[in-house]
Amino acid sequence: MVHKGVRPDDFTYPSVLKACGEKKDLDFGREVHKSINAAYGHRWNLYVHNSLVSMYGKFGELDTAHRLFNEMPERDAVSWNGIINSYASRGMWKEAFELFEEMRLAGAEVNIITWNTIAGGCVQTRNFKGALELLSQMRRCGIDLDPVAMIIGLGACSNIGAIKLGTVIHASAIRSCFDGFDNVRNALITMYSRCKDLRHAGILFKSIKTKSLTTWNSMLSGYTGMDQSEEASFLFREMLFSGIEPNYVTIASILPHFNRFDSTLIDVYNGYDYVHILLVLVY
Incomplete structure (x- = not known):
């Protein structure tokens, strides 16, 4: 387009910068940055400025991204979200x-x-009460929890045994019909299991017709966490018979x-690597 003499505008640059970020093409991204400087100096359009911050953030060039952010004459929600996500994606939670x-x-x-x-x-920095407080603030701001927020909240509840708050999130999931989402249901099973409420965890588990490996693992960890070895053994055998690896x-x-040889596992998964590893380690 440039070779044909067509001048890029405020709509062209954001698209190209986004492509550079997605393709991790830092060299070309810098060339586009130079082109923007040549065309506009430092009087950039907000969308172009946001795109530059986002692109450098994806490259991990956080000093450059933050400098560009600080130089913005005006900022919108996209500006703030871009720079925050740049640090979050690198695990730099303090910043x-x-x-x-x-x-x-x-x-x-x-x-x-x-918010999420x-x-x-x-949650990642183990400030579980802080995570739940943020979710509470979201609700006070009139923002409904989405499935991601519910999974985060249930994860926090799981780690501190906050079953009452967990049931509140469960009720919210039912009202919003998010309880049908696999990830939400798995998080609910894990939450009830870790809060030592295996009855509700089992009810949820049995209500799921098509169970993923994550669903089986969630319920298994609940039994093993409560030292219910017999139930865990039975469930593991059931999982193998259902064809889940x-x-x-x-x-x-x-x-x-498992402290004894289980011939049923060999019958079901003869030659399967995981069972071999299991038997070797048991003995």
Whole structure:
């Protein structure tokens, strides 16, 4: 397009910068940046400025991304979300948390993606109460929890045994029909299991017609976490008979609870690598 003499505009540059970020083409991205400087100097359109911040963030060039962010004469929610996500994607939660607070103090609108990013960061840094407080603030701001927020909240509840809050999130999931989502149901099973409520975990597990490996693992970890080895053994056998192949998470969950040779497993999965590993480690 440029070779034909057609001049890029404020709509062209964001698309090309996004493509550079997706393709991880830093060299071409810098060439586009130079082209923008040549065309506009430093009086950039907001969308172009946001795209530059986002692109450098994807490259991990966070110093450049933050410098460009600081140079913005005006910022919108996309500007804040872009720089926060840049730090969050690199696990730099301290910087992400600080920017989130600055964003709120600046009165910028916080969308649910950013709320979820920061709440998820709290879970990753083991600030489980902080994650639940953020979800509570979301609700006070009139933002309904989406499936991602519910999974984050259930994960936090699982880690601190907050079953009452977990049941509140469960009720919210039912009202919004998100309880039919596989990831939400698995998070619910895990939450009830870790909170030592295997009855409700079992009810949810049995209500799922097509169970994924994650669903089986969630229920297995519930039994093993409560030292119910017989139930775990029975469920593991049932999983194998249903045609679901275990993974390392399954083996790590059940291994400490098998202390004898189980010929049924050999009959079901003769020659299967995981069973060989299981038997070797047991003996």
